[in-house]
Amino acid sequence: MSAAHARPRHHFDEALLIDYAAGNLPETLSILVATHLSLCPACRAAVADAEAVGGALLEALAPEALAPEALDRVLARLDDEAPEEDAPEAPGAGGLPAPLRAYLGDDLKVLDWQQLAPGVDKVPLTPLSNIPWRPEEAVCLVRLQPGAVAPRHGHTGNEVTVIVRGGLADGSGDYELGDALIVDAGVTHAPVGLPGEPCLCLVYLEAPLLPIGDDHVASI
Numbered sequence: 429m430s431a432a433h434a435r436p437r438h439h440f441d442e443a444l445l446i447d448y449a450a451g452n453l454p455e456t457l458s459i460l461v462a463t464h465l466s467l468c469p470a471c472r473a474a475v476a477d478a479e480a481v482g483g484a485l486l487e488a489l490a491p492e493a494l495a496p497e498a499l500d501r502v503l504a505r506l507d508d509e510a511p512e513e514d515a516p517e518a519p520g521a522g523g524l525p526a527p528l529r530a531y532l533g534d535d536l537k538v539l540d541w542q543q544l545a546p547g548v549d550k551v552p553l554t555p556l557s558n559i560p561w562r563p564e565e566a567v568c569l570v571r572l573q574p575g576a577v578a579p580r581h582g583h584t585g586n587e588v589t590v591i592v593r594g595g596l597a598d599g600s601g602d603y604e605l606g607d608a609l610i611v612d613a614g615v616t617h618a619p620v621g622l623p624g625e626p627c628l629c630l631v632y633l634e635a636p637l638l639p640i641g642d643d644h645v646a647s648i
């Protein structure tokens with residue numbers, strides 16, 4: 429990652445960021461959003477705003493106006509809150525953003541990479557809670573070598589991708605460091621690694637993939 433690298437151009441929408449700020453997202457999606465935030469000053473600012481509004485709202489409400497569990501949730505979240513920080517957290521020696529290091533460590537070489545296709549492999553993130561389907565498939569770090577093509581696939585639910593190194597392209601455009609790519613059921617694509625360093629991307633699947641054609645794999 430060079431210091432001159434552009435900031436992300438593809439973001440999560442505001443409603444999702446507000447849900448994240450309120451602690452309403454499942455762990456799976458939270459990992460994706462936290463990873464994007466670690467690379468995106470604009471969305472970090474939006475989340476800070478949402479948290480400030482939420483805090484002000486909380487102060488304006490008498491405690492009895494809130495459901496007891498809602499208050500507990502907010503208070504627990506305040507306890508957890510890290511000090512305000514403007515700069516993104518520096519990646520570790522292995523180059524992974526902090527939210528991923530919590531799951532994978534920082535040495536890519538020791539991870540249990542599983543090949544999906546020539547030049548394409550993945551490693552699942554575990555352990556995870558709130559998984560709607562197979563835990564071993566729901567959130568993975570996927571690596572595409574430059575020019576390597578992920579087998580064409582469709583989706584039976586949302587697929588959310590955040591680029592953590594290098595870049596990839598699909599029919600909808602190019603995605604580089606920090607960019608979020610969100611596709612829904614019905615979309616078919618075959619992402620390809622952009623030239624340069626290998627692409628590392630974090631992928632969340634809400635539901636299983638739909639294999640397309642003969643060169644399919646069960647999952648990405």
Ligand SMILES: [Zn+2]
Pocket residue numbers: 436438439440464468470471472
């Ligand atoms: Zn953003």
